[in-house]
Amino acid sequence: MRPPTRDRIIETRALTKRFTSSKGLFGRSVSVSAVNDVSLDIRRGETFSIVGESGCGKSTLARLLVRLLPASEGAVLYEGNDISSLSEPEMRRLRKDLQFVFQDPFSSLNPRMTVGALIEEPMKVHTSLSRKERRLKVADLLTKVGLRAAFANRYPHEFSGGQRQRIGIARALASGPKVIVGDEPVSALDVSVQAQVINLLEDLKAEFDLTLVLIAHDLAVIRHMSDRIAVMYLGEIVELAPNDPLYDKPLHPYTQALMRAIPIASPHGRSMDVSLTGDVPSPLAPPSGCRFHPRCPHATSLCGTEKPALAEAADARMVACHHWEKIAENSQGSVREPPRSENAEKRFALFRERSQRQEPVTAATETQIKLSERSHNNA
Amino acid sequence: MSKAIDLNAAPVLSVENLALRFKGAPANIIDGISFAVRPGETLCIVGESGCGKSVTALSLMGLLPRSVAQVMSGTAMFGDHDLLELSQRAMADLRGNTISMIFQEPMTSLNPSYRIGDQIAEVVLRHKSVTRAEARQRALQMLDRVKIPAASSRLDDYPHELSGGMRQRVMIAMALANDPAVLIADEPTTALDVTIQAQIIDLIEELQKETGTALVMITHDLGVVAEIADRVCVMYAGHMVEDGPVEAIFDDPQHPYTIGLMSSVPSVGPRSGRLAAIGGMVPAIDNMPSGCRFTPRCPFAQTNCAVSQPPLDELGPSHRAACHYAPLETVFPEAVFQEAGS
Structure with a gap:
């Protein structure tokens, strides 16, 4: 059934997730499409990042990728097979391959389980290892994530945020996954600890041949870690490109605005620019046409009526904008960091x-x- | 950006050797904190969680009960007043009036059951002899100044009707309603998205230029520091490890913690290899290392570091660092040559 050697490990086809909420006691129900018609492919062994501001649907998309949420429409293909139609037992078997690391290391670990039991649990479900083998593997995983094997007997509350995130990562690794989806895995951590966890994720990715899908809002972290990046706005992908081209020459006006808003860590590059005014519109009533048009400095009447498709631009890039070619001519969004001083x-x-x-x-x-x-x- | 700051002007707020200890704690939560801000100047206090930057701010605002946080030493001169000596009542007259504060989480700092116009007007009524109508007029004017669109129709909104960025604008309007001499901002943009953060920082800078308010900004984000600061004070585990003009801190970082912090932040420029992480973690208050508190995590630490706490030494024009071995390359030259060769 499965097509031979594919380089795509996860694909989504016109993926849509709608949440409905009823308004008031007798009110009509309102539906929000948190993720709207998203098609993308994630390649084996890459680090694929999804970036966007709060409420853009990036966390929902991450959960759809591993079916922590059921899709409303469209399909998610893992290794070429549609996972949305799998039965629960079949899906449970697949979870061995698809693991998730959550943002908040404080609420995602069961406080009543020891660290050892937390890491062992996925092995009980997914492997036939003996008790002794599992214990050894727990010790091994703890070591791999930079903790002590003796920590297996302790409880989550005894650990700091960075350590808990390491425990979450060890647990995600326990079943021997092929894909790890991280929803803001480092954003709750302090800078120095964040660097440790970023390095750890990179090491583990190489060691275990993982494909990483990262959800993040920190554009510097994404620049550092990703191979390819999808930029989301109000539930839709507006641009998808390899790392360097995206930062060197963002094509979509929203990406350009995002890049210009990054504060650069150099007092000589004070360039942060307020190019986006206003707030993200409510997803309950998304704007017609291109969802970005009310805030876009380049919008024309066409943008208000017709939705631009995510289409191939140059160099393996995709962009959803009617006017990207014109805008690209005088693209001002590129991120330049002035060189450091010699002393630094x-x-x-x-x-x-x-x-x-x-x-x-x-x-x-x-x-x-x-x-x-x-x-x-x-x- | 060139701001007109009179470098000879007397500081509006001058903190000298501040040390605080929580009741029953074995060590001071902050120790030896000294800084000053002049009118129109922006001082950024940088550090990671638990370094004592928020405690410093709260103690200056008189928001830490003295019964809990004991002042062990120091003064905080604000005009003729020592903020650390003032009675609760006297402090309440200053707070929100000539010295005010904005917090990280605007949702929890605004009262959810009062209209925002009333909340801003309350600050004016408390400190100025004005009528209700005048206070309301001032609230409207402030909402306009923080660029809330259609301010007059927003005056009667409740906080939950506003977005995060708008709420932070309301907080700023409230903090600046009485034209304070000093504004303390504790991570005002941390909870906001990057495009909204840019708007808020821009707004703060613009209002500061108009009013000449001295700004003490607490943040962990070096990008924000580089963007807004005139002077920077780096804190680690309750100690000041380095302070100086923003250019000196970024171009000539001296303390190993400052250096480590800067090199562990990923750059938005092209990837330049693995991040340099600072090993270990911030020490807990009941387990503070002796001597320099960074010793256990410092790749340059020598035996005497754990013994004696290094003083803040002047290493450049008004640039100080608390390290026995700064500048590092003069003490550890061998590695530099290797690095330069590779």
């Missing part, structure tokens, strides 16, 4: 070098040593 560069390099030299003496290796001692004693 020098000290950053020094810091990096020294901290890498220190890295071997972290908690992770400490456990590795302990574990190898233990297996030594057992033998």
Whole structure:
């Protein structure tokens, strides 16, 4: 059935999710399309990011990709098979491959389970490992995410936010997944801890041959981690492009506005620009035509009536705008970060070098040593 | 951006060697905090959660009960008053009047059951001898100034009827209604989307230019700091580790924590390899390291770092850092040469 060797691991076809809410006691129900007619493909082994402002539907889309929410219309294909029509038991088997890391490491771990039990649970469901094998794998996973194997006996509340996120990641890895979808996996963390978790995700992706789907609003994190990026606005994808081209020359006026609004971490590049006025319109009554047209500086009467399709632009890029070619001619959205001073560069390099030299003496290796001692004693 | 700040002007707020301790805590939650802001100047206090930046702000506003947070040392001179010595009543006369504050989460800082116009007018009525109609007029004027569209029709809205960005505008309108000399803003844009954040920062800068208010902005976002600050004060685990003009902090960062913080932020420019992360995590208050509090996480730490707390040494024009080994490259030269060669 399955077509031979595909490079697409997940595809969506005209995916739509509507939520209905009834207004008042006898009121008519109102429907919101949180995700509207989204078609995209995610390639095996890539880091695919979905970016947009709050309420754009990016988290809903992430949940649809792994069927944590059922789609209203359209299809999600995993390895070429439509997962929306699978029965619950079939879907449960598939969950082995598709794992999810949540934003809030405080509410996504059951406070009554030990860390060990939390990480072991997916193995109980998805693998036939013996109890002893599972325990060893828990220790191994804890080490892999930079925690101590001894932490298995502790409870989530004993850990900091960054550590809990590591536990969430270990749990997601436990079933041996092929795809991990992370919904803002680092946005609740402090900068220094965020960098640790970003590095960890990148290491694990390489080690376990994962495909990563990241939902984020932080444009710098996305720039750092992604291969390809989809930009969403009010439930629709307005632009989809590889990383560098998107940041160097954003095509859609919304992407351009987003890029210009990023505060650059250099006092010499004070360039942050308020090009978008007003707020995102209510998704209950999305604007006609192009959903961005009421806020778009380039909008014409056509934009108010006709919805632009997400169409192929140059260099494997897609953009949903009637006027992108004209706008691209004088694109002003590109992100430029002024070069660092020599002193700053020098000290950053020094810091990096020294901290890498220190890295071997972290908690992770400490456990590795302990574990190898233990297996030594057992033998 | 060039702002007209008179560098010889006397500071409006001057904090000297502030130390606070929570009741029963084994160590000071903040210690040795000193900074000053002049009229029209923007000081950014940067640090991660738990570094004491919000505690500093709350203590200056008199919003921490003295029975809970004890002042161990220091002064905070605001005009002729020491904010740390003022009675609750005297503080209440200043708060919202000549010194005011905006918070991170506008939804929880606005009263959900009062109309926004009334909430702004209340601040005016409390401090100025005006009639209700005049206060309401002032509220309308403020809503206009924070660029809320159709302000007159918004006056009678409840907070839940506004978006997050609009609510933060209302908070700013309220904070600036009495033309304060000092505005303290605690992560005012953290809860907002990036395009809304740009609008709010722009608005704050514009209003500041008009009024000459001194701004103390608390944030963890180095992008926001670079955008708005004149001076920067970097805090770690309750200590000040570095302070200076914004250009000096970014171009000539001296403290290993400042350096680590800056290099662990991903750039929006092309990817330049793996992020340099600071290992470990922020220490808890019951387990504060001795000496320099950054020692356990510092890749440059030597034995004496855990013993003696380094003083804030002057390393450039009004640029200070608290590190025994700054500038680092003079003490650890070998690595620089390797790095430069590769």
